[in-house]
Amino acid sequence: MKIRVGFGFDVHQLRDNHPFVLGGLTLPHTKGAFGHSDADVLLHVICDALLGAANLRDIGFQFPDTDSALKGVDSKLLLKKTIELVSEKGYSVSNIDCTICLQKPKVNPFIPEMKAIIAGILETDIDAISIKATTTEELGYVGREEGVSAYCVCLISG
Template identity: 70%
Template sequence: MGKIRVGFGYDVHQLKEGYDFWLGGIQVPHEKGAVGHSDADVLIHVICDALLGAANMRDIGFHFSDTDPQYKGIDSKILLKDVMLLIREQGYEVGNIDTTICLQLPKVNPHIPEMKKCLAEVMGIDENDISIKATTTEKLGFVGRQEGVSAYCAVLIEKK
């Protein structure tokens, strides 16, 4: 067995009207979207951070600065693909990914199968190695007031 490492990611994005809402690599219909330098896909961002952290390669902002114009409006799936290349260059493969999205509205559960399919294709891993869960905050805090979305991610990677 190779060296096993774990990583953790956390991210938050503000929600505002007039923006598309990208989550887990797919566009989710909603009257508000996430605001960010890229497409603001909070789920992909936490996966990137967790993977980079597990490989001891800093974080998403280190590799893809939010002040760099080349990343303005970029599809986060491109960032995730690049992160997978970075960790694979270090000899790592994904064991599994466990995520939680915190969002009051819209309901995420109907979109989870499509998100898993999309992420698995981008990462070149099995859908069964990706867990996506969703919760509300029972109308408490910025998530409950529908001002933002947050997500958490834990990953396990193994050096082959």
């Protein structure tokens, strides 16, 4: 059996009156993450961690922001395609651990639903998905609500 670890980091700017998509959900907030796709920073870091673990480069390589067909794409589709690529290499998810960094909104009430969405896409047990959230105590771009970032580490085996 082979096991591999992957790591992901992503950041998106926040804009007023823009939808805030996180973990496959649209959260109620006055600001939202902006990007070429739906800017779901959580799903993006999971994609990056999985792609890195399987030595498949990164999300920007697999799903470039120069591809007009991906403009506004639902990141759940990107995660589905990512796990298909990882599976083609003979790997499956052992576990995923993520941390979201944002000042507002509070995401703790939404974490169980996010975990269920992600586990469903990855076809893995919900217990294999860990999502945590933290603020930066009002410091930096996260604290000023100018952006949101996320980190992810994953373990795949095959």
